[in-house]
Amino acid sequence: MLKFINSASWALILAIFVYVVLTPKALVAGRTISDIVNKSIIKTIKVDNDEIIDCYDMFKQPSLNHPSLHNHTIQMRPSTYPKNIKVDNPGTLQVTQTWHKYGTCPHGTIPIRRNVEKHYYSTLLRKQRRPKIIHNKKSNILQPNGIRDNHEYAIIKVPGSFIGAQAKINLWNPTVETMIEMSVSQIWVMAGDDSDLNTIEAGWAVDPTNFGDYQTRFFIMWTSDAYQHSCINLRCPGFVQTSPDIAFGCNFTEVSTFNGDQKDATFSIHKDQNSGNWWVQLQDISLGYYPSSIFTLLSKTSDRVEFGGEIYNGRYNGRHTTTQMGNGHFPSEGGLGISSYFSHVQVINENNEAKDPEDVKTYISNPDCYDLKVDKKHTNGYGFYYGGSGYNDNCQ
Ligand SMILES: *[C@@H]1O[C@H](CO)[C@@H](O)[C@H](O)[C@H]1NC(C)=O
Ligand SMILES: *[C@@H]1O[C@H](CO)[C@@H](O)[C@H](O)[C@H]1NC(C)=O
Numbered sequence: 001m002l003k004f005i006n007s008a009s010w011a012l013i014l015a016i017f018v019y020v021v022l023t024p025k026a027l028v029a030g031r032t033i034s035d036i037v038n039k040s041i042i043k044t045i046k047v048d049n050d051e052i053i054d055c056y057d058m059f060k061q062p063s064l065n066h067p068s069l070h071n072h073t074i075q076m077r078p079s080t081y082p083k084n085i086k087v088d089n090p091g092t093l094q095v096t097q098t099w100h101k102y103g104t105c106p107h108g109t110i111p112i113r114r115n116v117e118k119h120y121y122s123t124l125l126r127k128q129r130r131p132k133i134i135h136n137k138k139s140n141i142l143q144p145n146g147i148r149d150n151h152e153y154a155i156i157k158v159p160g161s162f163i164g165a166q167a168k169i170n171l172w173n174p175t176v177e178t179m180i181e182m183s184v185s186q187i188w189v190m191a192g193d194d195s196d197l198n199t200i201e202a203g204w205a206v207d208p209t210n211f212g213d214y215q216t217r218f219f220i221m222w223t224s225d226a227y228q229h230s231c232i233n234l235r236c237p238g239f240v241q242t243s244p245d246i247a248f249g250c251n252f253t254e255v256s257t258f259n260g261d262q263k264d265a266t267f268s269i270h271k272d273q274n275s276g277n278w279w280v281q282l283q284d285i286s287l288g289y290y291p292s293s294i295f296t297l298l299s300k301t302s303d304r305v306e307f308g309g310e311i312y313n314g315r316y317n318g319r320h321t322t323t324q325m326g327n328g329h330f331p332s333e334g335g336l337g338i339s340s341y342f343s344h345v346q347v348i349n350e351n352n353e354a355k356d357p358e359d360v361k362t363y364i365s366n367p368d369c370y371d372l373k374v375d376k377k378h379t380n381g382y383g384f385y386y387g388g389s390g391y392n393d394n395c396q
């Protein structure tokens, strides 16, 4: 994920905040849904003022407005699954979302979480700023116009021609210091460099710019032009959803506790060998897919896969942010329950076989701020511990 906001943007945020809070609700742009969109909404489920789920007719879902999908035939389920997937169980998490208590989306519809008004500042902000991005091949850090990059990573990189990746990711609710920072833990399926970088991403995020709060939320993301255009969840056309049960952008109903109950969930991305579509799965639920045709390089295979954590360091108080990665604890402090983990990390090779990753390289942008340690014991498949506190004596 990416975020490019400098301190000058605070003025804009403030202005929009004032606008949103002080403007009568009826005048706030985007609050009502246009008639055309309305026609494809079959049912609306209201959780509270911050969470509204619209059940869209699957065959009129907004994603089908993508230019390459005008005559798209929806694939209802994957026709191939990777072989040799390591599953003891898909994760300790029951896949329930808060809105399930208030209703279900009928067969043939898909749930889309509505952007409620308090999120509009971020939409506006994003429209204001879309800097050009350079993908630095050596460091693999994305830099806006050569400005010192404020994204920090603790990740593993697995080079190779893959058609998928999966991992069980420990769920936490890290502290994010300011509303324009973020902390994410995710999988990246990638191809290309520089301006032709293609990615498919899935994981969890605390990302107030996108979601308007500090909860741990499920997200997917893609780009086919090195983030000049990138899209989270179903905010723009691309991802074709088929599941009536899971909405992107919802929170996880349970997260882990330090030294206590550990919660995790299996996230997976795999390319259907017949259709070429990239399916995304949470636990054992197939959610839908990114059609092969919306990509350039990823219409074929990836050339690497990455797993781990990323934060955005806003440096707003003249020092490193206290935004945490993972659960805010370093792998050096301890393993299970102490620091956060990825387990059952697997890549899917071109023969559609799931394998433990090989030739793994770690990339840790600043180990004094956030670190990563591969778990050599391999009891839960290939895995690693990662995370950190951000600002401390050695991370200024
Ligand atoms: C759609 O339009 C109908 C009729 O105008 C209205 O009653 C309903 O509330 C609208 N639904 C949404 C989700 O805006
Ligand atoms: C749309 O798809 C149908 C069925 O595959 C095909 O017959 C038709 O020619 C297509 N139309 C366009 C405009 O591509």
Ligand SMILES: *[C@@H]1O[C@H](CO)[C@@H](O)[C@H](O)[C@H]1NC(C)=O
Binding pocket: 047, 051, 098, 215, 216, 251, 252, 253, 254, 255
């Ligand atoms: C998820 O959101 C609901 C309300 O929308 C809230 O009641 C619940 O506490 C949240 N779960 C977590 C783990 O924060």
